[in-house]
Amino acid sequence: MKRFRIAVAVAASAALLLAGCSSDPEGPRADFDPNAAVTLDLAFWGNDTRAGFYKNAIAKFNEKYPNITVNSTFLGFPEFWEKRQIEAAGRDLPDVMQFDYAYLRQYSQNKLLLDLKPYLGKYIKTDGFTESTLGIGVVNGVTTALPIGTNAWAMFTNTALLSKAGVAAYAGGTSWDEYATWMDSVKKAGGGSVWGGSDPTGRIQNFEITLRAGGKNLFNDAGEPQFTKADLTDFWNRGAHVRGTGATIPTKRLLEVAPKSGFGAGLTTSELTWDNFGAGYAGDLGIDASGLAITAPPATTAGAKDLYLKPSMLHAISANTEHPEASALLVDFLLNSKEAGTVFGTNRGLPASSTHLAGVQLDPLSQKILDYESSIKDRLGQAPPVPVVGYGSIEEKFRQLGEELGLGTVTVAQAVDQFFSEMETILKK
Known part of the structure; x- marks a missing residue:
């Protein structure tokens, strides 16, 4: 039967x-x-x-x-x-x-x-x-x-690489502008071979915690977006500013070392990701836990409950x-x-x-x-609603457009329009 x-x-x-x-x-x-x-x-x-x-x-x-x-x-x-x-x-x-x-x-x-x-x-x-x-x-x-x-959104740093470059460790939990300044100091010390990080606006999770700092989630429990085209435009424009300074690793260089990340390839000193990725990084870099530090990501608003356990x-x-x-x-x-x-x-x-x-x-x-x-208990808020059906495809589209922005093949306005069009199609299925 x-x-x-x-x-x-x-x-x-x-x-x-x-x-x-x-x-x-x-x-x-x-x-x-x-x-x-x-x-x-x-x-x-x-x-x-x-x-x-x-x-x-x-x-x-x-x-x-x-x-x-x-x-x-x-x-x-x-x-x-x-x-x-x-x-x-x-x-x-x-x-x-x-x-x-x-x-x-x-x-x-x-x-x-x-x-x-x-x-x-x-x-x-x-x-x-x-x-x-x-x-x-x-x-x-x-x-x-x-x-x-559980795991939480975090920042990994490569302590050995920072020491070699002669740059102090990122303090954790600073403003996004202060993080950008820190990345720029790493790039200058690295002499073109090491960068402070990759463009943070290429990850939907960084957009999410920015929204959560203002009291919003990506989607509500009914599966409706809680952000506007203006919200996303502002976020991606900030990425354009950071990329313009040369503080972040060029997207073309990242594509050359894929499927490793810039951090896993030893080219960047920081990476924003989920805190359970550490073992993979240690394996890629051939180091043990002593070579990695974990600290809080930048904060959009002081005191906000922008982080959560997933x-x-x-x-x-x-x-x-x-x-x-x-x-x-x-x-x-x-x-x-x-x-x-x-x-x-x-x-x-x-x-x-x-x-x-x-x-x-x-x-x-x-x-x-x-x-x-x-250490981040004071920043932990309630988890957002369970991801909408098709969230994986939405996340991947966000990543792809972030990559295209880095390569200069689309403008911010074009990327925003493409993202909303794709998202609306996925949500209607």
Whole structure:
């Protein structure tokens, strides 16, 4: 029967893949027997290393719940989501899933994920989460997922390269103009071989935190843009000014070292990105954590709550699970237990739950990330609404246009018009 449902799903058109309704339980059943024998399907993306971690974590879970059998499967990231879409069409999703933020709105709006609120506190402990991290997986007022780990927008600096250039480290949290001045000082000291950074207006996240400093998000919960063409024009014009000084690495030079970033290639001394990118940079540069520093990005308005915690990944439960209570117990263990923290370490990101984090032995780089996130607590605001469907394409269009602005192949006015046209097309799909 299961094979038949999947065959039907494969034949369905792409437009209907996520159009199914659900039989979402109204909440925990009064007659739930925690000792009854049940079998759960758990799906995650990753590699053999992560699969080994899950196997060990499930063994620890079974020490506490020997009656719950957990069958786990994993795939690479693209294949994982291809399979989920097929299962979604047949309303046959696994009981428990590792989940990606980019897909959360799509699956939530199509009623494919369990409303977790009735299970919070009783089956899934919330003591280890802050109010803001609990709100990360809320779509249209419904909690459909909980974060496994978090990361925040940050600035990495290459301390060895700065020392070689004889330039003091960036202080962190200054104004954007002061950051531009600092980048210019690096460029002058570098003599044409090292730059202070790349054009910050090429990343939509820098535009986002600029908007958040004024009390707006990129999109509201209804998926409507909260910025105007004038907002984006002003932002990209600032980039033109910085590029005009030569303080940032030329876009042509960046294209020459791609797919590495200018920072990963050792050509820039700073990079604005998510704080979990450190391991990749260390690998690209062939250095350890001592060669990297993490500090706060520039601020548009002093005292603004412009930064936020974003999930590295989440856990969700299928709305059609026959065992919502047992699934909730498994999610609780994977998110909150010290035992699971000891098993996974930071493989799934810096743990969002403090009780999970208590079991983790942090490596030097992870400790720097933890210290960084503690240092920006006063700038952390509520997470923005879960990304709109198609956000990845919108982000990529923003990046491409930033690149074209750097090459001088479009004007700011042309780039703004192109971005809004593309965004409106994506949002209408």
